[in-house]
Amino acid sequence: MENPQDLEQSLNALQQKFKDSLPKRLDDISVQWNKVLTSAENIVDNIGELHRCIHSITGSAGIFGADKVGNDARNLELVVKTITERDSLPNPEEQTKINQLLDTLIATGTTWNP
Numbered sequence: 251m252e253n254p255q256d257l258e259q260s261l262n263a264l265q266q267k268f269k270d271s272l273p274k275r276l277d278d279i280s281v282q283w284n285k286v287l288t289s290a291e292n293i294v295d296n297i298g299e300l301h302r303c304i305h306s307i308t309g310s311a312g313i314f315g316a317d318k319v320g321n322d323a324r325n326l327e328l329v330v331k332t333i334t335e336r337d338s339l340p341n342p343e344e345q346t347k348i349n350q351l352l353d354t355l356i357a358t359g360t361t362w363n364p
Contacts (some may be wrong), residue, residue: 263291265364268314272307272359279303283352294337301334307359308363313364326351329356 251325282300289296304327309319329347333340 262364265314268310268316269362269364271342272319272362275303275307276300276359279307279352280356283348288333290339291340297330297334297337301330304330306357307355316359316362319355319359319362322351322355 279300282303284294285296286293286300304323308323308327310318311323317348326348329344329351333344
């Protein structure tokens with residue numbers, strides 16, 4: 251069994267790896283959101299992929315101690331999930347809400363430190 255210092259170093263390394271992955275993951279969400287807004291022909295696939303990208307952060311953030319990141323991702327995910335279940339374009343109110351929640355998630359994700 252590893253000693254506590256080794257475990258702490260391992261956890262720190264995993265947290266740093268998660269932090270390093272956040273910019274790309276947040277960019278992927280932004281790109282996917284843009285696809286939702288600009289391509290009505292693949293709306294079901296695009297919204298599904300947007301939901302998957304957000305859900306992956308929601309599910310993993312808490313594991314790495316990024317609770318605020320996870321909470322912000324969850325808030326965004328809940329709005330997107332509603333649209334996913336409906337299989338239609340987001341209405342203007344939903345678009346505004348998603349833009350606000352995405353901005354919040356990006357701000358939180360880029361300033362979070364393990």
